[in-house]
Amino acid sequence: MLEVAGLGEVEERAYRLLVRAGEADVADLAEELGLTTEAAAGALAAMRSAGLAREVGDGGRRFAPVAPEVALGPRLVRQQETIDWARQAVEQLTEEYRGSLRRRNADRLIEVLPGRAALRERLRHLQDTAREEVMYFCRAGHVVMPSQDNTESLEALQRGVAYRVIYERALLEEPGMVANVAYGIGLGEQARAVLTLPVRMMIVDRAVAVLPLVQHTHGTTEPTAALVRGSSLLEALIALFEAQWERATPIRFREDGRLADAAACPLDEDELYLLSLLVAGVPEKTIASQLGLSLRTVQRRVYHLMELAGAQTRMQLAWHAARERWL
Known part of the structure; x- marks a missing residue:
């Protein structure tokens, strides 16, 4: 002992x-x-x-x-220190081994999925096993399945997986898509829209991504996709998603359940006036004085404008307002 x-x-x-x-x-x-x-x-x-x-x-x-x-006490302390140093050395060697393995066996980082059946099965499995977050690029015109048939996403949302989805505008015009998106948003999905997306893509838990190797298939041509695991390539795909997410417009619905016009300004006259003052650089305290409101009320309204724009900062709000021509 x-x-x-x-x-x-x-x-x-x-x-x-x-x-x-x-x-x-x-x-x-x-x-x-x-x-x-x-x-x-x-x-x-x-x-x-x-x-x-x-x-x-x-x-x-x-x-x-x-x-x-x-x-025995000092001996055990020295022994524990030796074990700790050895553990650190093992962890360092393990990291070096994995890096070497990735360099020598690049085929383990990218797996080719030939055909619709293999791609559909992998998309189902990834969403069924997702734990934290799924990021999606949804382009118009389906390759593997219509968005309405992606029941795995609804099940993942119901068990608490976060979904951030960017839709192409043309996809939202397809029959049944508005109701499908509205249902997903009701379950917690964060949805935004852009005019066009560069690629179809799904990223799960920031650990694996799936995207087509050939963008356009015609007739009976089978799609071929790539499954990308942890690597610099995966990090680049995550950065691509985040960049698109920043420039995308949050999807909103009218009270009657119809999709709001993404090009229309969602602000009323009072909100437009407040926004114009912010963009002009007028301090919030001065705005409150001019409008006869408390500073807290002005700050709350500014926060509401940022939520509408999907902005995290005042600068992003101004940039979004200029891009969407709200002013």
Whole structure:
């Protein structure tokens, strides 16, 4: 049990006997442990050298144990430090091994999915096993399945997986899409729209992405897709999604359930006036004074404008307002 502290089997038995007895000589150890006199003497000599036992009495033939916390404590601390250093070295070597493996076996980073059946099955599996977030580029015209048939996304939303989806405007004009998007938003999906998307793509948990290798298929041509795992390429695809997300317009619905015109300004006259003051650089405190409102009310209305624009900062709000021609 105490091998980790550097004790052999005989030394450990002898030390435990000394701890129980308080003190003993060579003959006592030999008799109690069933050892020869030579073996008992060797064990005592080893314990003395290791600082586990000390001589007592005038004759120097009897021995007592050194307190365990004094004899073994420092050894265990040093042993633990050695283990910690070894663990760090193993982690570093593991990281180097994985990096080398990725360089030498690039085929493990990209898997080709030939045909609709293989692609559909992989899309189903990835969404069924998603834990945190799915990011989607949805282009007009389906390749594998219509958006309405993607029931896995609805099931993932219901179990708490976050979905951020960017739709092409043309896709929203396809029959049944508005109701489908509205239902997803009702379950928690964050949806935005852009005029065009560069590629179809799905990224799951920032760990794997799926996208077609050939964008356009005609007739009976089978689509071929790539499954991309953790790599610089995957990081680039994530950055592409985030860049598109920033420039996309949040999808809103009117009270009657119809999709709001993405090109129309959603602001009323008061909101437009407030926005014009913000864009002009007027401080919120001055705006509050001019409008006869409290500063808190102005800040709340500004926050509402940022939510409408999908902006995180005042600068993003101004940029979005200019791009959408709200002013």
